[in-house]
Amino acid sequence: MDPATGDPLCTVSECGPDQVEQAVRAARRAFDHGPWPRTPAVRRAGVLFALAERLEAWADHLARVETLNQGKPLRESRADLEEVVACLRYYAGMAPRRLARTAPRPGAPLASVLREPVGVCALITAWNYPLLLAVWKLAPALAAGNTCVLKPSELTPLTSLLLAEALQDLDLPPGVVNVVIGDGPGAGRALAASPRVDKVSFTGGAAAGRQVALAALGNLKRVALELGGKSPVVVFSDQDLETAVDLALYAVYCNAGQVCSAGSRFIVQADLHDAFVRRLAERARRIVVGPGLDPATEMGPLVGARQRSRVLDAVRAGVREGARLETGGAPLGGGRLARGFYLEPTLFSNCRPAMRVVQEEIFGPVAVVQKFTTEEEALDLANGTPYGLAGAVFSRDLARGVRVARALRAGVAWVNGYHTTGPELPWGGCKQSGWGRELGTFGLDACTEIKQLNLTLEPAPIRWFKP
Ligand code: TXE
16 A cells, blocks of 8 residues: 555455465475575675665665655655665675684684574564565575565565565575565464474564564574664753754654654753754654655655554643643645645653653654753653663763763664664664664674584593493
């Protein structure tokens, strides 16, 4: 479906349990008996380099399909495509070196530490960055020699299907990459529960993440979870107002707020607070909301009706609990926006820590502002939710910026910036934002098992027991 109009784009067949099982068996066979895990890492890297080239040549088309299916403005889909290509090249270049580490000990036996692939990996992705999340998971898994079953979100399967098409005539043995289409309770659950799957890597909401972890317990498969957050941005009054507001808009309204790491909670020092709120509301009102394919669009629709009604529900809770609605809070309709799932950029001030809008991930274009006086108070507020994915500090005093960023309980922290990251940097959160890290060397390690291999060069009886 096109979230800009609500119109269907095409029909995609859903995999039933038998087809999910078939995909898992194909991946199992490819892992247990196929050449892929035993292929030299540099040859596997060759496939990833070739895929990167193919996707780069196809980038315009893929970006348009992503925008059509997901709703985000074209400029964001294009930026995603750059990251997709960079991620593939990064793992193609890095994996062969990292996988070949050995740690010989002095004397005999000669010991090595080997990194081996985990096995069959189920990769379950969310709808906010469909292609990017697929590649974040696939690239390290493949580089390490695993075989995969990818299940994109039922809302945004199109670019994952095109990815499968791009893989088709590359030098990849059968069964190494399988794509199944289906929803969470169906295909997603079956993958997480399958005894033939060795690892599940999941990006999605906390509720589904818990179910994945529970389902995975059956065969104690490895579990990686990226579950979003309620990331704080601590704004000190020594920061220039225009810079702080400009960065804040980017932190929260990018991809209409449907970003796991969205900076959605501004914790602002008292003497800057009123000016910050006023200016942020003014700038939020000026954001051009429209269909993602229109080059003038700065913010697209939400992904669908259900997501928009969830966000509106959170907005109503905020109003009920006494937060002050500074701007937004309503669906945008009329004219060309009438049929899409648009929502005004929304800002609440006067927020207390216990409010739902402060504690819960909203996953829409909704920012909340809290006020602080001392640094200690700012940190209590910043760390005062169950989440710990990301956070930021805006201050001209870099020593303070780094001090506060280090005290944030989060997997990712920025000082005077937001959203910048890359495939070489670890991604993931603490507390209830998930388990483990993706990307970087950490993401590759998470796709491997470690084996200690001992080789006795000149075996002879050791006579531990009397002969
Ligand atoms: O995602 P779901 P939903 C958060 C965000 C959002 C909320 C719900 O707050 O409002 O989650 O979004 C698959 N076993 N995030 O319901 O259900 C599903 O098919 C296995 C944050 O749209 O989490 C899809 O492929 N799989 C997040 C994927 O999980 C299951 C991004 C995500 O769907 C499953 C998206 C199950 N039991 C939403 N149930 C982030 N980390 O950024 C669902 N799925």
